[in-house]
Amino acid sequence: MVWKRNIAYVDLSQGKITKKRVPKSLRLKYLGGRGINAYYLFNHISPGIDPLGPENALLIGTGLLTGIPALGAGRCDIAAKSPLTGAVGNSNIGGFFGLEMRLAGFDNLIITGNAEKPIYLWIKDGEIEILDASHLWGKDTFDTQIQIRSDHNDEEIKSIVIGVAGEKLVRYANIRTGMKNSAGRAGMGCVMGSKNLKAIAVRGTMDIEFSYPEKLLEYSSQMNEMITSSRWARAQSKWGTLIIYSNTNTTGLIRTRNFQRNLLEGGEDLEPENMDRYTVGMSGCYGCSVHCRHRYVLEKGPYAPIFAEGPEYTSLGAFGTMIGCKKMETVLVANHLVNKYGIDTLEVGGLCAWAMELWEKGILTGEITDGLELEWGNEEVLFELIRKISYREGFGDLLADGFKPAITKIGKGSEYYAMQIKGMSNLHSDERPTPSLALGIATATRGADHLRSRPAIDLYGLPEELLEEIYGGPVSSDYTSYEGKSREVWWQELLYAVTDSIGVCKFQTVFCAVHAPKWDEFSRLIYLALGVDLNKPQLMEIGERITTIERLFNIREGFSRKDDILPERFFKESTSLGFPIAKGKKIDRDKFQVMLDEYYALHKWDNNGVPTPEIIQKLGLEKQQSQTT
Amino acid sequence: MHKILFVEPEKCTGCRICETVCSLHQEKVVNPSRARIQIIKWDHAGIYIPMICQQCETAPCETVCPMRAIHRDDTTGALLIDYALCVGCKLCVTFCPFGGAGIDIEGKVIKCDLCNGNPQCVKNCEPQALQYIEPSAINLQKRRMAAEKLSELMKNLLNV
Numbered sequence: 001m002v003w004k005r006n007i008a009y010v011d012l013s014q015g016k017i018t019k020k021r022v023p024k025s026l027r028l029k030y031l032g033g034r035g036i037n038a039y040y041l042f043n044h045i046s047p048g049i050d051p052l053g054p055e056n057a058l059l060i061g062t063g064l065l066t067g068i069p070a071l072g073a074g075r076c077d078i079a080a081k082s083p084l085t086g087a088v089g090n091s092n093i094g095g096f097f098g099l100e101m102r103l104a105g106f107d108n109l110i111i112t113g114n115a116e117k118p119i120y121l122w123i124k125d126g127e128i129e130i131l132d133a134s135h136l137w138g139k140d141t142f143d144t145q146i147q148i149r150s151d152h153n154d155e156e157i158k159s160i161v162i163g164v165a166g167e168k169l170v171r172y173a174n175i176r177t178g179m180k181n182s183a184g185r186a187g188m189g190c191v192m193g194s195k196n197l198k199a200i201a202v203r204g205t206m207d208i209e210f211s212y213p214e215k216l217l218e219y220s221s222q223m224n225e226m227i228t229s230s231r232w233a234r235a236q237s238k239w240g241t242l243i244i245y246s247n248t249n250t251t252g253l254i255r256t257r258n259f260q261r262n263l264l265e266g267g268e269d270l271e272p273e274n275m276d277r278y279t280v281g282m283s284g285c286y287g288c289s290v291h292c293r294h295r296y297v298l299e300k301g302p303y304a305p306i307f308a309e310g311p312e313y314t315s316l317g318a319f320g321t322m323i324g325c326k327k328m329e330t331v332l333v334a335n336h337l338v339n340k341y342g343i344d345t346l347e348v349g350g351l352c353a354w355a356m357e358l359w360e361k362g363i364l365t366g367e368i369t370d371g372l373e374l375e376w377g378n379e380e381v382l383f384e385l386i387r388k389i390s391y392r393e394g395f396g397d398l399l400a401d402g403f404k405p406a407i408t409k410i411g412k413g414s415e416y417y418a419m420q421i422k423g424m425s426n427l428h429s430d431e432r433p434t435p436s437l438a439l440g441i442a443t444a445t446r447g448a449d450h451l452r453s454r455p456a457i458d459l460y461g462l463p464e465e466l467l468e469e470i471y472g473g474p475v476s477s478d479y480t481s482y483e484g485k486s487r488e489v490w491w492q493e494l495l496y497a498v499t500d501s502i503g504v505c506k507f508q509t510v511f512c513a514v515h516a517p518k519w520d521e522f523s524r525l526i527y528l529a530l531g532v533d534l535n536k537p538q539l540m541e542i543g544e545r546i547t548t549i550e551r552l553f554n555i556r557e558g559f560s561r562k563d564d565i566l567p568e569r570f571f572k573e574s575t576s577l578g579f580p581i582a583k584g585k586k587i588d589r590d591k592f593q594v595m596l597d598e599y600y601a602l603h604k605w606d607n608n609g610v611p612t613p614e615i616i617q618k619l620g621l622e623k624q625q626s627q628t629t
Numbered sequence: 630m631h632k633i634l635f636v637e638p639e640k641c642t643g644c645r646i647c648e649t650v651c652s653l654h655q656e657k658v659v660n661p662s663r664a665r666i667q668i669i670k671w672d673h674a675g676i677y678i679p680m681i682c683q684q685c686e687t688a689p690c691e692t693v694c695p696m697r698a699i700h701r702d703d704t705t706g707a708l709l710i711d712y713a714l715c716v717g718c719k720l721c722v723t724f725c726p727f728g729g730a731g732i733d734i735e736g737k738v739i740k741c742d743l744c745n746g747n748p749q750c751v752k753n754c755e756p757q758a759l760q761y762i763e764p765s766a767i768n769l770q771k772r773r774m775a776a777e778k779l780s781e782l783m784k785n786l787l788n789v
Contacts, residue, residue: 067659069649069753096645103660142673155670178672205734207658217653221753224646228755237755280675282756284644289755291642295675307675 013113035501063503070220072505074286095181103204163342180309211531252578317428318349324376341390350425421448436485453493486598494543631706647750682729690721
């Protein structure tokens with residue numbers, strides 16, 4: 001049974017491994033994945049520690065439903081105190097690692113201490129070994145995985161690994177598995193690097209027993225049909241997330257040249273159809289009927305031949321629109337490079353775009369940039385910056401610590417141009433015309449982030465009756481309005497907290513598809529898989545508990561209302577391009593603060609964003625609360 | 630003629646749902662290593678090939694079985710193992726050219742039985758890399774796909 005799955009405490013300083021059952025009571029309160037990780041994050045990490053020190057814990061957790069044949073249920077959550085922001089760090093990874101870890105008998109790993117020399121963890125069917133990784137150190141994220149499979153003579157091994165960026169402690173280094181998947185954000189790869197932990201390799205052949213196998217099978221098929229019948233999923237199946245560009249780059253919801261414009265004029269080459277020139281097929285993560293990943297080949301160019309997977313819409317922005325580049329091939333090469341080095345695409349793109357604007361403004365000069373001329377859209381400069389950051393060379397070393405330290409070092413008003421929140425780069429979406437999306441990035445617990453609470457369906461102009469039915473209160477159908485948007489953000493935040501904790505893919509719930517599985521369907525799946533009843537209000541309460549304990553972690557680290565804020569430019573500069581509805585828009589400072597008040601009230605947090613005693617008691621977090629004061 | 634479980638590897642997206650629905654249906658647990666179907670992958674080259682019993686017309690497994698424990702089902706055409714006769718010698722595993730017959734935990738020989746005419750892997754394969762169709766439909770499908778390529782070529786040659 002899933003209830004018999006273990007948690008392993010791995011102390012790398014002592015070389016000690018302890019195994020025990022994951023407490024059932026913990027699962028009923030936090031489900032798994034991000035939820036259980038949030039609990040351990042709060043309870044195993046003392047306030048104020050150095051994220052790169054041995055006291056930081058790297059937490060790996062499979063989802064509660066990992067293994068069901070539906071909804072991309074192979075996702076796994078990786079958490080630690082973020083070396084980029086100092087706040088909650090966690091990142092979700094798809095692919096096949098999560099399923100393999102559960103098949104190997106483990107649902108959670110708590111890795112503390114720092115190893116003296118490079119090592120990797122080898123996990124097979126209930127056993128864990130710490131093995132020497134000196135021959136893997138220095139290898140890229142692809143070769144590392146190939147080498148591990150070869151060492152153990154088993155092509156079915158699934159590994160999560162770091163590349164050179166993680167080894168060099170780039171603060172936003174990521175963790176990767178397979179060709180495509182990354183635990184991209186918040187620098188989890190940097191934490192692995194600080195622990196001298198090159199990889200975690202897993203092979204599992206143990207049964208995962210679910211409560212009602214026949215019914216679960218039947219209901220899983222229904223869930224897959226439910227999601228693939230949505231137009232969003234069908235578009236994703238063909239174009240991946242690149243399809244978003246077709247909308248945002250006509251409407252004016254995309255930022256280009258850092259934050260100077262909200263449309264990329266002449267950006268036709270970046271249209272999703274143009275991926276057909278390079279795509280050889282689509283791929284899916286475990287348990288996914290949507291298969292949004294492009295497999296592509298580049299036969300020409302300086303880095304050819306390249307076989308790779310991606311790019312996501314995120315990379316299209318990071319290496320396309322944000323840096324003013326209009327060539328799909330540039331995006332494809334850069335996507336491959338960041339994946340090879342193991343570094344967060346979005347953070348790199350955000351920092352490069354910022355540096356290019358600083359160059360344009362004369363704040364950066366050749367003396368600081370090692371002679372690189374940071375002209376908009378220059379692909380050679382981009383590729384060189386990616387390499388320099390990954391290896392921490394010269395100007396790359398300055399950028400490798402992320403926005404906040406770089407702002408301090410560069411000074412000269414550079415902060416104004418940094419499109420970051422809590423020290424983390426924002427997506428290349430332009431949220432000025434969309435207050436709901438703006439509130440989401442301002443309040444996300446891990447810094448500027450579109451995957452914590454984004455009510456993407458707000459953009460559809462849905463009937464208000466339908467919105468009220470979904471969100472349980474009045475919401476304006478106008479996406480430029482501030483009315484009811486706090487409710488949307490709050491509701492989506494709870495839904496995504498649960499989604500990340502049961503281990504299914506966000507694209508297979510209410511993210512972009514209105515009629516996708518949500519509370520009731522999750523509830524049914526949990527019942528059929530585990531035989532426990534958790535109804536919609538109970539699941540929403542769990543979502544609230546997870547969000548609130550993450551909030552408590554951040555408060556303990558000194559974050560508060562002052563940090564739930566947008567970059568100043570959102571309030572000062574208006575959008576200049578796009579459809580009439582999106583043009584001439586900026587965020588109204590007062591209305592934003594009202595939205596924030598409403599959002600806190602929905603969570604039952606006080607005016608400073610601190611959870612009230614009532615909600616603390618309701619969620620059973622009294623013990624946790626006492627540690628924050 | 631019976632329907633055929635037809636595999637088109639180029640359509641496979643590698644999601645492995647077929648493996649887990651198979652084990653869930655056959656063994657009542659999720660465990661790809663106990664499934665009758667497996668996606669063999671070369672991740673780093675982007676190649677995924679589903680491997681499953683081909684229900685051969687002249688089946689090596691049926692031929693080599695010393696106990697005559699493998700027989701064809703009249704309704705579905707599937708080659709089935711009669712476990713009352715099977716002694717677990719694994720000669721079928723040795724001689725199958727596709728890995729169609731496999732060994733489960735505790736040594737039991739397992740193979741695809743087409744789920745009694747309703748194969749779960751096919752039902753849950755969204756990209757239709759797995760299909761359960763009439764032989765005539767396979768012929769037509771293959772010829773149409775080949776003809777599409779030819780028609781593209783002719784269009785290019787004729788500049789239309």
